[in-house]
Amino acid sequence: MLQAKVHKEIDAFLENNENLQYEDCTNLPYTNAVIHEIQRFSNVAPLGLPKICTQDIKLQNYSITKGTIIETNLASVHMDPKKWKFPDSFNPSNFLNKEGKFQDNEAFLPFSTGLRICIGEQMARTEIFIFFTILMKTLRFHLPSGVTKSNLNGRGTTSTPHPYKICVIPR
Numbered sequence: 712m713l714q715a716k717v718h719k720e721i722d723a724f725l726e727n728n729e730n731l732q733y734e735d736c737t738n739l740p741y742t743n744a745v746i747h748e749i750q751r752f753s754n755v756a757p758l759g760l761p762k763i764c765t766q767d768i769k770l771q772n773y774s775i776t777k778g779t780i781i782e783t784n785l786a787s788v789h790m791d792p793k794k795w796k797f798p799d800s801f802n803p804s805n806f807l808n809k810e811g812k813f814q815d816n817e818a819f820l821p822f823s824t825g826l827r828i829c830i831g832e833q834m835a836r837t838e839i840f841i842f843f844t845i846l847m848k849t850l851r852f853h854l855p856s857g858v859t860k861s862n863l864n865g866r867g868t869t870s871t872p873h874p875y876k877i878c879v880i881p882r
């Protein structure tokens with residue numbers, strides 16, 4: 712089971728390393744892959760931020776006129792079957808090679824790319840890694856009895872989750 716694998720990896724690494732740092736993500740390849748897969752699959756900012764074209768331009772075969780509002784469909788890149796082994800399902804193997812080592816992917820763009828890339832990327836990556844790893848170290852998560860799945864579709868510009876209940880148990 713996915714959570715058991717994360718617990719095992721984190722327990723083994725943190726046994727002798729109490730001070731977790733962002734750089735430790737290289738020592739926790741499975742946990743790192745799960746975090747990346749959460750960001751790929753959940754698409755927190757599916758359309759990035761809108762831009763306005765400041766002059767008439769031709770981009771590949773498209774003519775874009777000044778004043779056009781442009782939205783970057785980041786979620787479509789995250790579901791591109793040409794770029795991912797398992798585009799439509801949650802699977803950390805999207806970020807693991809055959810040896811189980813972490814493998815990045817150029818199509819992983821939750822923070823967008825280019826000149827207006829998210830300015831908080833490094834802070835967000837660090838916080839997500841530290842928070843997630845400590846939460847998994849200390850807690851176990853499961854759906855309430857009788858519930859087999861929850862609504863994973865997000866709502867709004869930042870994919871806010873639908874309300875759901877979850878059991879959180881100290882380990």
Ligand code: HEM
Pocket residue numbers: 755756758759760761783821822823824826827828829830831832834835
């Ligand atoms: C999971 C966390 C986060 C995600 C997925 C995320 C994602 C994004 C995305 C997709 C954009 C649009 C980039 C574009 O227009 O192409 C953006 C912009 C931005 N983000 Fe984030 N972000 C996150 C956390 C943060 C944090 C923690 C901060 C600040 C501490 C931050 C500050 C900003 C700012 C200021 C912009 C506008 C940048 C600009 O227009 O030049 N973000 N973010």
